[in-house]
Amino acid sequence: MSAENDRTPDDRTPLLEITNLAVSYRTAGGTIAAVRDASLTVHAGETVAIVGESGSGKSTTAHAVVQLLPSTASIAGGTVRFEGRDVTKISRVELRGLRGRAIGFVPQDPTVSLNPVQRIGRQVAEVLEIHGLADRRTAAARAIDALAEAGLPDPARQAQQYPHELSGGMRQRVLIAIALIARPALVIADEPTSALDVTVQRQILDRIDQLKQELGTAVLLITHDLGVAADRADRIVVMSQGEVVEQGTPAEVLGSPSHPYTRALIAAAPSLDLDAPFAEPVRVTDATGSADASGETDAAGQALAAAFGPLVVAHDLVKEFPVPRAAGGGVHRAVDGVSFAIPRGRTLALVGESGSGKSTTARLVLRLAEPTSGSVEFDGVDLTSLGSGAVRRFRRRAQLVHQNPYASLNPRLPIGRIVSDPLEAFGVGTRAERRRRVEELLDVVALPAGTIDRKPAELSGGQRQRVAIARALALAPDLVVLDEPVSALDVSIQDQILTLLTEIQGEFGVSYLFISHDLAVVRRIAHDVIVLRDGHVVEAGETSRLFRDPREAYTQELLDAIPGRAARA
Amino acid sequence: MVRYVLLRLLQAVGVLWAAYTVSFLVLYALPGDPVTLLAGADATDITPAQLDALRAELGLDRPLIVQYLDQLAAVLRGDLGTSIVTGRPVTEIIGEALPPTIAIAAFALVIAVVAGAGIAIAANYTRHRWLADVLLGLPPLGVAVPAFWFGLMLIQWFSFTVPIFPAVGDRGFISLVLPAITLALPTGATIAQLLSKSLSNTLREPYVDTAWAKGASRARVHLGHALKNAALPALTVTGLIVGQLLSGTVVTETVFSRPGIGRVTAGAVQQQDVPVVQGVVLVAAIAFVLANLAVDLVAPLLDPRIVTTGARSPRRGAAAAAARPAARPASARPAASASGARPAPVASATAVSAAATTQGEPA
Numbered sequence: 001m002s003a004e005n006d007r008t009p010d011d012r013t014p015l016l017e018i019t020n021l022a023v024s025y026r027t028a029g030g031t032i033a034a035v036r037d038a039s040l041t042v043h044a045g046e047t048v049a050i051v052g053e054s055g056s057g058k059s060t061t062a063h064a065v066v067q068l069l070p071s072t073a074s075i076a077g078g079t080v081r082f083e084g085r086d087v088t089k090i091s092r093v094e095l096r097g098l099r100g101r102a103i104g105f106v107p108q109d110p111t112v113s114l115n116p117v118q119r120i121g122r123q124v125a126e127v128l129e130i131h132g133l134a135d136r137r138t139a140a141a142r143a144i145d146a147l148a149e150a151g152l153p154d155p156a157r158q159a160q161q162y163p164h165e166l167s168g169g170m171r172q173r174v175l176i177a178i179a180l181i182a183r184p185a186l187v188i189a190d191e192p193t194s195a196l197d198v199t200v201q202r203q204i205l206d207r208i209d210q211l212k213q214e215l216g217t218a219v220l221l222i223t224h225d226l227g228v229a230a231d232r233a234d235r236i237v238v239m240s241q242g243e244v245v246e247q248g249t250p251a252e253v254l255g256s257p258s259h260p261y262t263r264a265l266i267a268a269a270p271s272l273d274l275d276a277p278f279a280e281p282v283r284v285t286d287a288t289g290s291a292d293a294s295g296e297t298d299a300a301g302q303a304l305a306a307a308f309g310p311l312v313v314a315h316d317l318v319k320e321f322p323v324p325r326a327a328g329g330g331v332h333r334a335v336d337g338v339s340f341a342i343p344r345g346r347t348l349a350l351v352g353e354s355g356s357g358k359s360t361t362a363r364l365v366l367r368l369a370e371p372t373s374g375s376v377e378f379d380g381v382d383l384t385s386l387g388s389g390a391v392r393r394f395r396r397r398a399q400l401v402h403q404n405p406y407a408s409l410n411p412r413l414p415i416g417r418i419v420s421d422p423l424e425a426f427g428v429g430t431r432a433e434r435r436r437r438v439e440e441l442l443d444v445v446a447l448p449a450g451t452i453d454r455k456p457a458e459l460s461g462g463q464r465q466r467v468a469i470a471r472a473l474a475l476a477p478d479l480v481v482l483d484e485p486v487s488a489l490d491v492s493i494q495d496q497i498l499t500l501l502t503e504i505q506g507e508f509g510v511s512y513l514f515i516s517h518d519l520a521v522v523r524r525i526a527h528d529v530i531v532l533r534d535g536h537v538v539e540a541g542e543t544s545r546l547f548r549d550p551r552e553a554y555t556q557e558l559l560d561a562i563p564g565r566a567a568r569a
Numbered sequence: 570m571v572r573y574v575l576l577r578l579l580q581a582v583g584v585l586w587a588a589y590t591v592s593f594l595v596l597y598a599l600p601g602d603p604v605t606l607l608a609g610a611d612a613t614d615i616t617p618a619q620l621d622a623l624r625a626e627l628g629l630d631r632p633l634i635v636q637y638l639d640q641l642a643a644v645l646r647g648d649l650g651t652s653i654v655t656g657r658p659v660t661e662i663i664g665e666a667l668p669p670t671i672a673i674a675a676f677a678l679v680i681a682v683v684a685g686a687g688i689a690i691a692a693n694y695t696r697h698r699w700l701a702d703v704l705l706g707l708p709p710l711g712v713a714v715p716a717f718w719f720g721l722m723l724i725q726w727f728s729f730t731v732p733i734f735p736a737v738g739d740r741g742f743i744s745l746v747l748p749a750i751t752l753a754l755p756t757g758a759t760i761a762q763l764l765s766k767s768l769s770n771t772l773r774e775p776y777v778d779t780a781w782a783k784g785a786s787r788a789r790v791h792l793g794h795a796l797k798n799a800a801l802p803a804l805t806v807t808g809l810i811v812g813q814l815l816s817g818t819v820v821t822e823t824v825f826s827r828p829g830i831g832r833v834t835a836g837a838v839q840q841q842d843v844p845v846v847q848g849v850v851l852v853a854a855i856a857f858v859l860a861n862l863a864v865d866l867v868a869p870l871l872d873p874r875i876v877t878t879g880a881r882s883p884r885r886g887a888a889a890a891a892a893r894p895a896a897r898p899a900s901a902r903p904a905a906s907a908s909g910a911r912p913a914p915v916a917s918a919t920a921v922s923a924a925a926t927t928q929g930e931p932a
Contacts, residue, residue, distance in 0.1 A: 068778055100784035107782070113775045117797050117872050127783045162873045178783065 013084060014041040015185055015218050016065065021078035023060050023069065034060045034073070036242040044185065047212065047219040049233035051226055051265065053490040054461065057242040059108075062188050062222045064088075066103055067095055083185070101131045104179030104217075106189040106208075110171035110196070114163040120147070121159025124177050131182060142181065150177040151207045168354070169200035173207065180211055187212075190222045197353045197517040202561040205232055224490045226269045227520075227564025230254055238262050268495035269564065309380065310341035311478055311511045312365060317374035319360050319535075334360040335371075336535035342479065345509040349526035349543070351516055351558065357535035358515050362481050365513060366398055367391055379478065396426060399472035403484035405464035409456040415442075415467055416452040422474045441470040444507075445500060462493035466500065473504065481513045486521055498524045520562045523547060531555050577865060581858040588854035589644065589847065593637055596843050604629060627653070640847075649851070650844035652837075659848040662833060667852070670829035673821065674814045676745050677752035682807065684753065685760030689803075693768045694791050705765060711758025716817060720751040720824040737826040748825045752817045756810050764803040771799040801872055808864035812857050 023035040035057040042048045050058040063069050065080055067087060079086045082103065087095065099105070107113040115123055124143035128134040134142060140159070147155035150173040163171055172192060179187050189208060193201035209232060212219050223229050229236050230250040238246040238253065238261065245259040257263045319335040335357040342348045350358040363369040365376055367383050376383045378394060386394060399422070402408040409418055419441055420434045429437065435452075442451055445466040456464055465485060472480050482501070486494040502525060505512065516522050522529055522543065529546050531538040531554065539552045550556045604623050624630045628639065643650065649659035685708075692704035727747060728736035735744045771777065772795050780794045818831030830849060837845035869875045 066782055068781055096784045096786060098784070099782055105779070105782035107775055107779055109775060113779045115776045115780070115794050115798070116874060118794070123779075126780075126785070130784050130786075130789070164874050175779070178779070 014081075015044045015046075015083060016042040016220065017079075017081040018061065018065070019079045019081070021061060021064060021080060022076040023057070023064055023073055024076045025070075026072045026074070033076070033242055035064070038078070038239065038242070038244050040237045040244060040247065042186065042218050042220055044218055045212075045216045046235070047209075047221060047233045048235045048237060049221040049223055049229035050237045050239055051223055051229045052239035053224055053265075053492050055241070056239040058222050058224075058239045059190055061239070062190050062220060065186075065188060065220070066099055066105055068105070097131070100127045100178075100184070101133070101182045102184050102186070104182070104184040104187040106172070106175050106179045106187060106192045108191040108194065110168050110175055113175055114171055116163055118162075119159065120161055120163065120166070120174055124159070124174065124181055127178055127181050133182060143177070146177040146181040147174065149211065150174065150180070151203070152177075168196055169204065172196060172200075172204050176204070176208065176211070180215065180217065183215060184217060186218045186220065188220045188222070191224065192221075193228070194224065198519070198561040198563075199353055199517075199558060201228075201563070205563075208232075225563060226254070226265055226491070227562070231563050238265065265492060268492040311344045311379060312342040312513070313377040314338060314340050314361075314365060315375050315377070317361060317364055317376065318372045319357075319364060319369060320372045333535050335364065337374075338530075338532070338535070338537055339374075340530055340537075340540065342511050342513055343527075344478075344511055345505065346528070347505065347512040347514050347526045349514040349516060349522040349529045350532055351519060351522055351529055352532035353517055355534070356532040358532050359483060360535075361532070362400075362483055362513060362515055365479075366400060366481055367394065396475045397477050398479040398481065399475065399477040400481045400483065401465075401468050401472045401485050404488050405461055405468050406488070408468055409464055411456050414453050414455060415447075415459070418456070418467060419452075419470045419474055422471060426475065428475070437474065438470075441473055444473065444504065445470045460493075461489050462496060465489060465493075465497055469497075469500070469504070473508070473510075476508070477510065479511045479513065481515070483515045484517070485514075487516070487518070494521065495524075501525060518562075519547075519558050520564075531558065574866070577862055581862060584858050585851065585854050589641070589851055590637075592847055592850040593640070596846060597633060597636075599841070644851070649848040652842050652845050654837075654840050654842045654845075659844050662845060663830070663848050663852055666828060666830045666833045669827060670815075670818050670822070670831065673745055673749045673752055673827070673829070674811075674818060676749035677756065677814055677817075678807075678811075680749055680753035681757035681760055681810070685757040686764055686803070688757075688761040689764035689768055690791065690796065692765050693772060693795075694787065708758040708762035708765070711754050711761070714754065716751055716754060716820045717824050719754055720747070720821060723747045723751060724825075744825075744827075748821045748827060751824065752814060752821045755817065756813055759806060759810060759813075760803055763806055764799060767799040767802045768795055771795045774798070797871060801868060804864055804868060804871065808861040811860035812853065815853050815856060 018038055018040050021035055021038040022033065024031045024033045034055075038057065038061050040048065040050070040061075050061060052058040060069065060073070064075060065082065065087065069075075075088050078088075080088055082098065085094075087098065090098075114120070121140055121143045124146055125134075125136070125139035128139040128142060129136065133139075144155045144159050147158060152158050152170060152173050158166065158170070158174075163174075166174065176192075179189075187208075192208070193204050196204065205228065208219065211217065219232075221229065221232060226236075230253075233250060235247060236250055236253045237244055238259065240259075240261040246253060246257065246262045253262060254266060257266060317335050317338045318333065320331040320333050323330050323332050338357070338361055340348060350361055352358045360369065364371050367376070367386070371384065378398065383391075383394065413421075416435065416438050419438045423429060423434045423437060428434065438452060439449060442449065447463060447466050447470070451459070451463070451467075456467070459467065469480075469485075485501070486497050489497065498521065501512065504510065512525070514522065514526050519529075526543050528541065529543050530540045531546075531552070533554055539546065539550065539555045541551075546555060547559065550559060604620055604627065621630070628636060631639075640650065647660065649663070651658050652662060655662070688704050688707055692701045695701050695704070724736045724747065727733045734747050736747075737744075768791075772791070774795075777790060777795055780790045785793070815830065818829055819835050820831070821827070822829045822831035823835060830852065833845065834849045836842070837849065
């Protein structure tokens with residue numbers, strides 16, 4: 001195990017050398033080539049990022065290195081040499097000796113990648129026990145050290161806890177501790193932060209960088225975000241449809257991309273595009289009705305606002321949840337005095353990390369939850385005063401698009417039924433009329449007409465989110481609440497969905513309440529932004545102003561967390 | 570924790586009361602009363618006046634609600650009444666029948682759990698596809714084979730062809746083996762079916778990949794990581810299976826001519842010996858409630874996410890509480906469908922008893 005931190009290793013044998021790798025999957029419809037011809041090298045102490053969208057074969061390539069492919073996959077050709085040995089040919093026992101000890105692995109989703117019924121400390125120490133590197137007691141002590149190294153605040157305590165007692169970011173640190181405790185020469189990090197908030201993403205990637213420097217570990221980083229790759233990697237490998245289409249240093253790949261796919265990827269990455277024009281600013285009014293002084297004027301928006309007032313006015317919203325007696329009792333204030341206005345035909349973004357109260361605020365606006373105090377006015381009517389019949393009528397005018405398009409569509413219904421569901425619920429039109437409306441909606445969200453009879457499972461994530469948007473638009477609502485609508489999607493798909501949403505707003509004049517943890521995404525769509533933290537409004541203002549001149553330190557922190565600094569600098 | 574147990578015990582008392590009340594109402598709604606039955610269907614030598622006298626003596630002429638409250642009070646004192654047919658106290662009849670039944674039921678439960686879990690683990694562990702297919706074919710077969718036929722086959726093979734175990738009667742441990750295996754068959758098959766499915770699902774979880782990536786061996790991944798996670802649904806079902814075992818004794822004890830609750834139940838139902846049937850219902854309900862209480866107390870030891878007192882931390886508490894109900898019913902759902910084949914212990918006991926009597930005595 002070499003632990004040198006030499007940055008000019010080209011003359012030596014690479015630590016990892018993948019040559020003409022081909023991996024195929026057996027499916028009911030025949031074999032599918034996931035990776036066709038992938039070649040790349042990783043030298044000791046180097047960080048190499050594989051970038052590509054879902055289905056590009058980047059994860060399959062990474063998994064092939066540790067032979068952690070699903071049972072339906074088989075290596076159709078090529079070699080994967082680690083320290084000179086071809087891991088596709090070695091015995092199971094030899095492979096077990098490599099895994100965990102010479103090659104560490106950080107998986108994608110920390111919330112499901114730890115054994116839920118085993119204590120954290122045991123799971124970290126287990127690596128040393130498996131490889132006979134320490135006895136049980138020493139291993140337990142070294143696990144605590146490894147947890148401290150990975151940046152857990154109270155490692156001795158967390159070693160005694162179970163995964164569900166830790167946040168997602170803390171669990172990812174645990175997985176980093178597991179990957180690094182045996183001091184491997186190579187760490188494979190498979191989208192290690194795509195399930196996390198941007199601020200946490202930055203902390204996690206910083207920690208991996210730091211440990212890499214200290215330990216001289218090489219890192220193979222898998223990501224769909226070119227911004228992340230540009231910040232962290234010595235070299236970038238771009239994959240598309242199972243093939244490596246381009247590789248080089250971040251400066252080469254981002255500065256002079258030779259392949260059209262790379263150029264498309266760069267254009268789509270919201271984090272790399274912070275110079276694009278902002279969404280048109282509108283006059284923002286706070287709950288008291290006074291205009292934001294710094295606001296530039298927008299004739300149309302102002303005229304609308306002046307004629308009818310804002311669509312939604314939230315005034316001093318508070319939502320408290322009771323805390324179970326066993327946990328100390330009392331109440332938890334999820335939302336604490338939040339006020340805002342959503343102008344007609346415009347987009348207001350609520351930005352914050354997990355637990356900032358942004359989703360709860362959205363639920364209050366949709367009256368899916370009752371505020372403890374405060375009020376929400378929708379088109380001049382106080383929602384809190386509405387009876388159940390009036391609430392049902394209100395539901396026609398306000399719709400919701402969820403974060404996860406994989407979970408929000410009934411898998412057993414054809415797309416046509418899913419989109420017409422709101423129409424049926426309100427008894428709109430005849431069967432034939434509804435079918436026409438569905439066809440129209442699918443056209444609006446740019447899905448092929450044939451989609452109407454297909455099932456969700458046959459669609460990609462981006463297509464599913466289009467279906468969810470079509471469903472939300474079915475009743476021609478005035479307000480659509482978008483709860484992290486692109487967080488589960490690849491950057492290139494994110495771009496398409498954001499463009500679609502902007503077009504829809506332009507055409508139908510619908511208002512959006514856009515919830516996100518990612519300022520880079522918010523920048524692309526929102527006219528005004530409210531930054532939330534622990535239920536409080538930290539800062540509110542026009543998007544362009546917030547980006548140019550953040551007044552609060554926390555806003556600056558969120559801005560700094562946007563990946564791609566290296567590329568933008 | 571103490572609060573939780575007390576709450577569960579209180580709940581258990583409620584369940585017992587409900588079971589007793591429902592069985593009271595059902596049994597008294599049946600056509601024909603015990604006195605007529607006692608006298609014989611075509612009794613000509615007893616005058617209606619004599620029958621009425623007998624009814625008065627047994628308290629059957631009083632209003633239903635009075636009879637009910639009277640009996641309930643007696644039950645609370647530990648008095649289950651007397652058998653109409655034999656005149657012996659019901660507690661005595663059940664007290665005699667219980668030990669042999671507990672012996673085969675407990676033995677059968679051990680066999681079912683060991684064999685069921687063994688098949689499930691082996692089917693997932695083996696790298697040979699054909700072996701997995703064979704092992705996974707066993708549970709459906711086990712559920713499909715009629716217990717009385719399987720019992721008779723066991724007697725044929727292991728008492729007559731190769732005389733290892735006695736065919737009938739109660740001669741200590743050795744005569745427990747065949748009835749216990751017969752009784753364990755459907756139960757073990759259910760456990761095997763459920764655990765193998767649950768285990769194969771668990772082995773596809775991302776945290777299992779994490780274990781592989783650590784370099785863990787197959788045994789460590791399967792037994793150290795997956796089994797404990799996969800065991801919960803099977804454990805939940807095991808609680809419900811106690812009812813299955815009790816109803817199974819009706820057939821098993823009849824086939825093997827053993828004394829026990831099953832035989833008592835079959836006889837009492839046939840002769841409409843209402844106090845005895847009610848006593849049996851109560852015993853079955855107690856067994857059921859105790860088994861499920863035990864399961865609920867063991868479950869948090871297997872899975873730390875199941876909390877017995879409420880949430881721990883303010884914010885995550887709500888999330889855990891929300892996540893848990895989603896997870897628990899999911900694990901309990903296969904249980905419900907698995908026991909669907911043999912619904913409630915009481916209902917199937919009465920249903921099966923009819924079958925048992927028509928099948929007749931064993932060869």
